């Protein structure tokens with residue numbers, strides 16, 4: 001057994017340290033899970049694509065990985081269990097889509113706001129932390145990049161994770177607003193989030209920013225969920241409801 005293995009064994013004995021990806025004894029991540037948390041950025045349009053991401057100008061979502069396996073577990077450990085040791089690896093993943101998309105000019109990363117309830121429960125704003133840490137990494141690489149929490153909730157929302165595609169749209173539509181109208185001028189906005197599923201959260205962020213004249217350039221996320229066939233018609237139906245303005249409060 002090498003010294004690192006002895007260290008892991010000791011940490012497991014004392015702290016119950018387990019890999020955030022698979023649950024085996026390890027410090028933060030085991031050697032087998034590390035490759036699953038290396039970014040492989042790709043364009044990740046949700047299907048069906050929310051109309052608000054296509055017009056008046058298309059806003060391309062780029063993801064660093066798929067929301068499966070060790071990456072899915074690690075995101076859960078970071079957000080729900082406060083495993084801050086994962087911040088460096090997850091921040092590197094969030095920075096990768098920004099580099100991949102080659103957004104030009106000075107950038108402003110705008111994190112999707114966590115709900116007040118989630119912030120209270122966790123004691124911190126997980127996405128804001130990720131955005132700040134990613135912007136720092138990008139600046140070290142010479143990218144002119146800042147971050148600012150421009151968005152906030154204007155009404156209470158439910159936790160999205162347990163909702164159907166239609167309910168996700170109902171839950172979030174009209175839920176965000178821009179907290180400060182005087183935004184750093186001359187910076188292109190990239191909306192950042194941890195997970196892209198139906199695109200409802202990202203679309204709501206885009207809607208709120210577009211409304212005050214700051215349409216984002218793109219969306220960067222750590223993980224995109226695989227498309228679930230059968231959900232499409234549900235969301236298309238919801239799109240028709242949205243056009244009638246029936247869900248905006």
Ligand SMILES: [Zn+2]
Nearest residue numbers: 019022030033
């Ligand atoms: Zn593992």
